[in-house]
Amino acid sequence: MKRVFPILGLLTAVLLSYALYEALVAAPTEQTMGNVQRIFYYHVPSAWTAFLLFFINFICSIQYLVRPNPVADKLTNWTVLAIAIAACIAAFVIRPLPEGMEPSSVATTGLAIAGLYFLIKKCFSQTRTDALAVVTAEVGVVFCTVVLVTGPLWARPVWGIWWTWDVRLTSTLVLWLIYISYLMLRRFSTSGQTPVLAAALAVFGALDVPLVYFSIWIFRTQHPQPVIGGGGSIDPRMLHVLLINWLAFLFFAGLVCWSRYRLEILQREVEETQALEAMLEPRSRR
Amino acid sequence: MNFLYAAYAATWIIHIVYLGTLVRRYQRLSREIDELKKK
Amino acid sequence: MSKSSAVPSGVTAATLAKDLRLEWRSKDALNSMLFFSLLVVVVFSFSFDPNAEESRQIAGGLVWVAFLFAAVVALNQTWARELRNHVLDAYRVSPAPANSLFMAKALGNFVFVVVLEVLMTPLFIMFYKLRALGPAWQLIPVAALGTWALVVNGTFFAAISLRTRSREIMLPLLLFPVSIPALLAMVNATTAILTGELSAKFWIVLLTTYDVVFTIACLLLFELVLNAE
Numbered sequence: 001m002k003r004v005f006p007i008l009g010l011l012t013a014v015l016l017s018y019a020l021y022e023a024l025v026a027a028p029t030e031q032t033m034g035n036v037q038r039i040f041y042y043h044v045p046s047a048w049t050a051f052l053l054f055f056i057n058f059i060c061s062i063q064y065l066v067r068p069n070p071v072a073d074k075l076t077n078w079t080v081l082a083i084a085i086a087a088c089i090a091a092f093v094i095r096p097l098p099e100g101m102e103p104s105s106v107a108t109t110g111l112a113i114a115g116l117y118f119l120i121k122k123c124f125s126q127t128r129t130d131a132l133a134v135v136t137a138e139v140g141v142v143f144c145t146v147v148l149v150t151g152p153l154w155a156r157p158v159w160g161i162w163w164t165w166d167v168r169l170t171s172t173l174v175l176w177l178i179y180i181s182y183l184m185l186r187r188f189s190t191s192g193q194t195p196v197l198a199a200a201l202a203v204f205g206a207l208d209v210p211l212v213y214f215s216i217w218i219f220r221t222q223h224p225q226p227v228i229g230g231g232g233s234i235d236p237r238m239l240h241v242l243l244i245n246w247l248a249f250l251f252f253a254g255l256v257c258w259s260r261y262r263l264e265i266l267q268r269e270v271e272e273t274q275a276l277e278a279m280l281e282p283r284s285r286r
Numbered sequence: 287m288n289f290l291y292a293a294y295a296a297t298w299i300i301h302i303v304y305l306g307t308l309v310r311r312y313q314r315l316s317r318e319i320d321e322l323k324k325k
Numbered sequence: 326m327s328k329s330s331a332v333p334s335g336v337t338a339a340t341l342a343k344d345l346r347l348e349w350r351s352k353d354a355l356n357s358m359l360f361f362s363l364l365v366v367v368v369f370s371f372s373f374d375p376n377a378e379e380s381r382q383i384a385g386g387l388v389w390v391a392f393l394f395a396a397v398v399a400l401n402q403t404w405a406r407e408l409r410n411h412v413l414d415a416y417r418v419s420p421a422p423a424n425s426l427f428m429a430k431a432l433g434n435f436v437f438v439v440v441l442e443v444l445m446t447p448l449f450i451m452f453y454k455l456r457a458l459g460p461a462w463q464l465i466p467v468a469a470l471g472t473w474a475l476v477v478n479g480t481f482f483a484a485i486s487l488r489t490r491s492r493e494i495m496l497p498l499l500l501f502p503v504s505i506p507a508l509l510a511m512v513n514a515t516t517a518i519l520t521g522e523l524s525a526k527f528w529i530v531l532l533t534t535y536d537v538v539f540t541i542a543c544l545l546l547f548e549l550v551l552n553a554e
Contacts, residue, residue, distance in 0.1 A: 020294075024294075035290055036289050036290050038290055039289070039290055039293040039294075042293060042294060042297050043293070046297070065546070065549065139304075142300060142301065142304045145300055146296070146297045146300050146301070149293070149296045149297075149300065150293040150296065150297060153289050153292055153293040153296065154289070154293065156289060157289045174502055174505050174506075177501070177502035177505075178502045178503060180502075181498050181499050181502050181503075184495070184498055185485070185489065185495070185499060188489040188490045188491055188495060189488055189489045190488055190489060190490060191488035191489075191553050192553075193488075193552075193553030196549050196550070196553050197485050197488070197550060197553055200485070200546045200549060200550060201485070201499065203542065203546065204478070204481075204503050204539070204542060205502075205503065207538055207539065207542055208502075208503050208505075208506065211506040211507075211531070211534070211535055211538070212505060212506045214506070214531065215505075215506040215509045215510055215531055216509070218527045218528070218531065219509065219513060222513075222523055222527075252301075256301075256304075256305070256308075259308060260308060263308060263311055263312060263315065266315055266319075267311075267315055270315060270318055270319060270322070273322055274318075274322070277322070277325065
């Protein structure tokens with residue numbers, strides 16, 4: 001186990017350097033925006049990574065809440081499976097799909113969600129699921145901070161404004177705020193059941209995000225404003241660089257999460273030992 | 287152009303700061319482990 | 326032992342009646358809240374002194390921010406009394422479902438905050454020379470749904486904050502991010518009705534969705550929170 005880490009670390013460093021080179025040098029310069037557009041190669045992968053981490057936190061929170069109760073547990077299992085199957089069916093039945101969605105990616109996303117859910121369930125015990133939740137929340141916040149910092153730095157030279165209340169930016173900001181409040185709850189809670197409370201908060205946060213998305217969408221329909229980083233097709237060479245950067249950042253995020261996870265598990269063991277010491281000490285003094 | 291470098295620099299600064307906090311926590315933890323081992 | 330999630334109205338009504346009676350008798354909390362609300366309105370009025378045209382544009386936001394502050398102060402007191410008298414422990418061991426306690430607390434808070442809003446609104450109208458250009462009756466469902474959105478999550482997070490250090494600041498920290506879509510809806514609906522320029526319908530639908538989703542979530546998860554020692 002311990003030898004894998006430095007090897008992966010080296011691999012990640014190589015990937016990141018290669019990705020950086022691609023982003024700054026090899027990728028074609030964008031026509032309208034110029035070189036500033038290259039921020040995109042760091043901004044978007046960080047966003048995708050942050051969302052993935054928060055999603056994993058959501059899965060962990062649900063599992064932590066649901067596992068102690070066998071009925072709820074089975075119900076959730078079936079719901080997750082149903083979502084995966086529904087995604088696969090919908091991918092090939094619904095025509096036409098919303099803009100930007102391919103049938104294969106919808107189906108894959110559905111299967112990936114279910115796969116991730118059951119994988120976490122299998123590999124992590126109840127306490128370790130909670131540890132994973134803390135880890136992904138923290139690292140997710142770090143990546144989300146990167147998104148919120150690089151976003152305005154990209155928007156300012158290109159569109160002339162630091163910030164706008166468009167759907168994606170606002171949803172990201174709200175997600176960031178929710179998870180900061182999550183981390184504060186973890187830090188300030190004096191309860192022995194902090195994991196339960198934090199998991200409940202994470203579920204609330206997850207319910208909130210689609211509502212945020214929808215509310216901003218209504219707002220924008222009523223008050224049209226410039227669209228930042230619009231949709232539309234992307235040059236395949238740029239897509240290639242984007243995906244390389246995402247892969248590099250995924251490796252990086254994975255390593256950071258692994259380190260943080262080991263730290264968390266170690267910390268819990270130390271705390272348990274300290275508590276045990278405190279209990280045993282007076283007796284040994286008699 | 288400056289914005290481009292600022293963005294890339296900011297990204298890595300944020301990551302390095304976080305990794306720094308992890309290192310500090312590790313050091314504090316290993317000190318506590320040493321203290322426990324002495325007992 | 327899992328308690329049923331049905332809401333027996335008997336227990337809820339009894340708890341609600343008790344809370345309202347206690348508030349009425351003590352009057353401390355009520356008086357301080359009233360004065361606080363008045364202060365908020367006055368301070369806001371000093372800060373912004375718009376003419377009638379402008380005021381309609383910004384009043385929606387101002388009013389709801391004021392209501393939000395008043396609600397947070399009210400919510401912070403919500404569990405304090407229970408905690409003082411160890412009532413929570415009694416609830417935990419009683420056979421009464423956790424949901425009825427939650428509904429009673431939430432409804433009690435709702436009544437409390439609505440009373441404050443009813444008292445603050447005439448002051449706002451007076452200071453800002455407000456007059457609704459759109460369908461004014463729509464303000465009632467907006468106010469009701471919006472207040473419930475704040476209160477239902479606020480009661481839930483107040484219960485969570487009980488078991489934290491810095492209890493009073495924890496509640497707004499947890500409540501504000503999650504309430505953002507509801508706040509957006511409330512403010513925009515109110516502005517739409519006051520200016521008469523746009524329809525508030527979408528916002529009311531959003532508020533209703535928000536209320537339904539989070540009321541269900543609170544009811545499902547409250548038992549876990551109550552039992553967390």
